[in-house]
Amino acid sequence: MPTEFLSCGDTALVVQFGETVDAETNRRVMGLDATIRRHAIPGIVETVPTFRSLMIHYDPRRTSREALVGEVEPLLADEGALDASFSRWTLPVCYGPEHAPDLEDVARRTGLSPERVIAVHSGVTYRVYMIGFLPGFPYMGDLPRELELPRREEPRTRVPAGSIAIATTQTVVYPCESPGGWHLIGRTPVPMFTLSREQPVLFRPGDEIRFKAVEAAEYDDIAARAAAGSFTLAPDREVSA
Amino acid sequence: MSDSRPVLRVLGAGFHPTIQDLGRHGAQRLGIPVSGALDPLALRMANVLVGNDEGEAAIEIRLLGPTLEVAADDVRVALVGTEAALEVLGPAGNRLVPAGVSARVPRGWRLRVGAVKDTACCYLAVGGGFDLPAPFGSKSTYVRSGIGGLDGRSLRDGDMLPLTSGAAPAGRERALPADYRAVYGSGAVRVVLGPQDGWFTAEAVERLLSSTFTVSREADRMGLRLDGPELPHARGYNIASDGIATGAIQVPGSRKPIMLLADHQTTGGYPKIATVTSADLPRVGRLRPGAELGFRAVGIAEAEELRRAQEALLAEVLAGVHDAEEATSVRVSALYRENLISGVFSIGTA
Structure with missing residues (x-):
């Protein structure tokens, strides 16, 4: 084209x-x-x-x-002009039922078990395509084919901050509470957008992301430290051009 | 906090007023909306009346204005964008300062803007501006994410709005020229078709340009949902999310158009049939639920020319700002008698 x-x-x-x-x-x-x-x-x-x-x-x-x-x-x-530097991150996600209201539904609709949905979602590396919609909202792809679903027919009026969601070929993190029509399959305690941080937005376009399943106790621990301002997620690696 | 720090004390907030300037530019790549005044022309005029830079932050008032007490030696203020008057309440009596005229208000006096019925927004500028942080280069408030303004939110009863200056310079008050409303233009709202007009049926485009639409009750700083004929898509209503310009008219699955305003999301996945010209954005930002409007298509070069002409007109208006006559601020009783308070500030939508 x-x-x-x-x-x-x-x-x-x-x-x-x-x-x-x-x-x-x-x-x-x-x-x-x-x-x-x-x-x-x-x-x-x-x-x-x-x-x-x-x-x-x-x-x-x-x-x-x-x-x-x-x-x-x-x-x-002007090919070759791209600033090819990016960071690789591992984002902790709790896929437990209290943080994953749509996991059962996604499992049913994809014909997979909930455990398999988690394994597939956290089994690949995603690329941040863009930041948009809300401050610090990353669109990441590509979602493995077996998890592809259209958006929910009825969008929720309130999606909690930190929710990890999927729809079409993408997975996203809601940085703040907002309405949303994506399927919620987990939640991260790591803030995506913090105004007081030197880099308020955690991820940048081109970054590579993997999700790591954590138990509810670890989620709570990180969430408490993040709320107290004593938690910073560092990239696994920074790749320069 | 020391008592000597100059502030405006918010005795009554009114309907969620926010601090707005000309917007936060450069952070949309992080997902952060531009925000800023819905009617930037009124903001700029109000600032010039009080001796500020045109782009200084002011209080954006919607529906019902605030009551503020001056806790500074004195302040110079001006209200622009409405025909409602600014009430100045003091121990020596109350007076009304018409919109478009500055006033110096001493310590302990109160400022009040009541119900605003002729516009969705108007601006109260204060000489020297507000001593507030400017995240990403702007003091504009984006409430949804708590960015800018006073603690990232709209004003509340009991707030202390910190002022940059504790005293207003002496001098005559200033007034806008009588014909300043001409800068807004009138008639059908001019749009440039696209960027995704090709995603709609020919009939949808024809309906957009020939119908009368009504601003629905779903109207806020993010956008105005319009009632009127449906605008059918020809290629579905999901595009891969792309950028949004202020004034974009997006059409979701409901086929009802939404005009996106200052707080619009940075990107979106609905096709956009047309975009309001920047010269007509200030009067669109003033529209209240129930207002009727129509659209007329112009080419891109004409749209750019309209904006340049509007800027030239605004420059003339600002050059025409003159010393106010002593009689400009009048006693309340006289103004009520002459029924000058509830004038209509029509934008004309024929």
Whole structure:
């Protein structure tokens, strides 16, 4: 699919690399994002990388769509520009019944046992495709095929902070309490978004995540330390370009 | 906290007022919304009246305003965006300061903004601004995640709003020129089609541009859900989540459009049939439940030109700010008699 420029009113331009979710398309998004940030193009307010497109917010008092397309188009050929550094994380998750209201339902609908759902979910490494929807909300994929389900027909009005959820090809963490239509299969005690932290958002696009099943007692212990401000999750490894 | 620290004491908060400036830009990549004033034109005008930078944070008032007590030597304030007046209550008597005019208010006096019936939002600016932190470069409040403003929330009874300045410089009060409302424009709300108009039937686009819609009761700082004809999708209503611009009109499975405003989520998975032009966002931000509106499509270059023209007009208005006449602040009884309090601030939606 050819790269397209889409207009979002007179304050944003989208560079769309495709309509589907895949790691290669997402890498192109991140590559263009890094390139544009390096070039400091006048009139650009900020850029927002998503699964398969880059949104460029601009100030129509300082530039125009026409001028921006002229600046950005030549950068599309700038391969190898990607800042390929990322971190690998292991995130503790309690899959116990008190934290996993939809686990039984997911098991029934996928034809797997609850134990098998947990083993499959925590058995692979995910890539953070994007942060969006809410502060620090990471979209991670790809979910193993056997766990793929559409979203719930009736979204919940209250999903607890830290909930680990799945739907379609993705798994997510709700950083704060919010409405939500995903299937809740566990909960992490690790805060995804802490305003007072130097890096308020824990994960960045491109990071790699594994989930580690923990018992309720360990969940409670980490949650208590996190609430007291004495818990920090460090990455397993930082990979630089 | 020392008693000498200048504050505005919130005696009565009213309906969840929040601190807002021109928004938090640069953090959407972390999932953090822009927030900021729903009507940035009114915010900018209010700030200029009190001698602030246009983008200083002010109190965004919705439905019912607060009652504040001055705990500073004195403060200069201005209310803009409504025809409701600012009530100044003191030991020497009460007076009404019309919107669009600044006033200096001494220690111990109270400020009150009552019911606001002509707009969804208006702004009370204070000279020097508020002494509050600016996470990610903005004092704007994003309540859902507790970011910005006073402790990340709307104002409550008993709050102490810290002021940057404990005294207002002497000088004549200032007033907006009489025709300042012209900056908002009027008529159908202008939109640029897309980014996903191709996900809708041709009939849906035609309905959007030819129908009258009504703002439903589901209206807040995040967006306005509109009642009106359904806008059917041609390719389903789930896209791989992509970025959202303020003013985007997204259409979920209900086929009812939602206009996304200042607190909108940074990304979303519903197709967006059109996007409100930035020149028309301030008057859209003012819409209350029950308001009727229609849409008209313009090209992207025209939309950009509309915004530049609006900025030029605003610059003229701000250049026309002049010394207020002594008679501008009047005794309550006179204003009630002349029935000047409950004027209508129509945005025109024909």
